Amino acid sequence: EVQLVESGGGLVQPGESLKLSCATSGFNFSGSAIHWARQASGKGLEWVGRTRSIANNYATSYAESVTGRFTISRDESTRTAYLLMTSLKSEDTAVYYCTLGLVYWGQGNLVTVSS
Amino acid sequence: SYELTQPPSVSVSPGQTASITCFGDALPDQYAYWYQQRPGQAPVLVIYKDSERPSGIPDRFSGSGSGTTATLTISGVQAADEADYYCQSVDSSGAVEVFGGGTKLTVL
Numbered sequence: 001e002v003q004l005v006e007s008g009g010g011l012v013q014p015g016e017s018l019k020l021s022c023a024t025s026g027f028n029f030s031g032s033a034i035h036w037a038r039q040a041s042g043k044g045l046e047w048v049g050r051t052r053s054i055a056n057n058y059a060t061s062y063a064e065s066v067t068g069r070f071t072i073s074r075d076e077s078t079r080t081a082y083l084l085m086t087s088l089k090s091e092d093t094a095v096y097y098c099t100l101g102l103v104y105w106g107q108g109n110l111v112t113v114s115s
Numbered sequence: 116s117y118e119l120t121q122p123p124s125v126s127v128s129p130g131q132t133a134s135i136t137c138f139g140d141a142l143p144d145q146y147a148y149w150y151q152q153r154p155g156q157a158p159v160l161v162i163y164k165d166s167e168r169p170s171g172i173p174d175r176f177s178g179s180g181s182g183t184t185a186t187l188t189i190s191g192v193q194a195a196d197e198a199d200y201y202c203q204s205v206d207s208s209g210a211v212e213v214f215g216g217g218t219k220l221t222v223l
Contacts, residue, residue: 035212044217045150045158045201061210064116097157102148102203102212103169105157 002026004098004106011112016088020109022081022098029074030054033101034081036072038094039108048096051081066092088113117141117206119215126221127192135218137185137202147185148203149178151196152217158201162187189220197222 008020022034033056036048049062051072060072071084081098088111095108120138127133137147147165150158160169162178165185175196177188185204189196202215 037214044199045152045203045214047203047212047214050212063211103160103163105159108157 002104006098006106006109009109009111013115017086020083024079029079030076035099036083037097040094117213121215121218124219128223133189133192135187137215141207142183145204149187150201152199194222
């Protein structure tokens with residue numbers, strides 16, 4: 001069974017950093033693309049970025065809104081993906097989802113950016 | 116930046132057919148994907164590669180594409196189908212994924 005479990009969310013102040021984790025099981029981790037998406041309360045889905053599979057050299061790409069501030073990484077030994085968020089803004093407040101190829105989704109983790 | 120455009124809302128009576136459209140300039144060359152999201156839940160993929168249906172998704176759900184428009188069709192709509200529906204695709208470079216703004220399906 002495919003499982004993705006996000007953790008690390010919480011309340012942070014504007015300008016601070018936060019790192020989300022996505023623990024996975026049930027699939028070929030190194031052979032899979034891992035995406036992050038987010039959803040502000042009452043709003044639509046927004047794609048944040050992705051890390052591709054080992055066959056694609058784990059290449060990353062990001063949405064324009066987070067480029068230069070967010071970084072996606074992965075640890076093959078622990079089957080965990082990460083989303084490092086820096087220079088956080090109030091508009092980054094959202095539920096953040098980790099997804100396997102945008103097919104299987106985690107339950108989401110709330111990040112609140114507020115002073 | 117690339118955008119996918121959906122109608123904000125669609126309403127249909129039980130048993131009728133609902134059609135939700137998604138417009139994007141790159142859709143002639145890129146696949147469309149569709150997600151159902153109920154309140155408080157994570158999205159669920161209901162259509163992939165324009166018209167393919169994942170296992171476990173009822174055959175009432177179908178997808179099609181024509182030029183710059185992708186369409187999700189739900190036949191014999193049930194109360195349980197009331198949800199937000201999102202289309203998703205990738206820009207012409209293939210590097211940036213995009214979601215449409217979402218369509219709220221109301222079953223009257």
